[in-house]
Amino acid sequence: MTQRAKRRRDERTHDTERLFRAKVYVSLKKGLADPQGSTIKEALESLGYGNLTRVRFGKYIELGLRAKGRGAAEEKLKEMCGKLLVNPVIEKYSYHIEEGRVR
């Protein structure tokens, strides 16, 4: 296939797909000891922030993906979380998904 034909094919497939950006927030499940969160809380308290009730530490992952629609993008994202991004024994997650490129 020539470069031009390849480009045309790629453009065709992309026509039906849209770009999405997803933000995945991973955190420890409720009730699990979180020494990182406790240490951060203590550090903040030592800076004079005595009004903290709780600090939990987590991870933030940003992804850009192509999908036919929001539903398909969401489905793929959940699959990725279940397979790799999140360990369900200790972690839970939430996500935010919107149309557009990852900036």
Add this chain to the structure above:
Amino acid sequence: MRFGVVVFPGSNCDDDCYYVVRDVVGEEVDFIWHKERRVEGFDCLILPGGFSYGDYLRTGAIARFSPVMKAIGSFARRGGLVIGICNGFQILLESNLLPGAMMKNRSLRFICKFANIRVENNLTPFTSLCQIGQVLKIPIAHIDGRYYADHEIMRGLKENNQIIFRYCSEDGELSQESNPNGSKDFIAGISNRSGNVLGLMPHPERASESILSSEDGRVVFESVVSTVKRSPRRSLRNDCPPSEEIC
């Protein structure tokens, strides 16, 4: 008998395991590169310690998808002996070949020191030459070694006698001071339900010669040798093709 030591990008205890099996215990051993899709002719596989894939995302989370893991999963499900040491243990947990998960040490520090562990079950191929309650002095070296399991998993572990090693004092007493990383119920090593897969955080390969100030770790390898030689039928020398089942 023949051991296989699986090498992932970032494994760093592979040579130590290889050396102990070949030169200290005196058995055959081969390295298995993680890209292999088949494992053939092995009686026991060792997943060594290290930092596979830089421990990115979570320890063991990416190594779990290495091509070799499908074959290891099918080897394990057919009763083949598998030992995961430190990062190898973490990979087995992420692969669901062992239950539970690893979390950051309670102290948030990397701990590298001798630990005492107590043998809780000697009816496994990995502890068959040990006495129940025997205390082994074996070093640990990890930052993600705090074993965690929820209530249900813990009940299963206890009911099936899957807790193989617990952190303890020199005299074999369980106390929070002798629990270096805050592991649930002092757990240092567990097996799967059928007892052919072992995961442990301490490094027996680092304590297999007197020059290293402890030879207590050698008994793990020697137990395997003794088990396999006593019942050669246990040996799974036949080919284990990759399995499509989840590991």
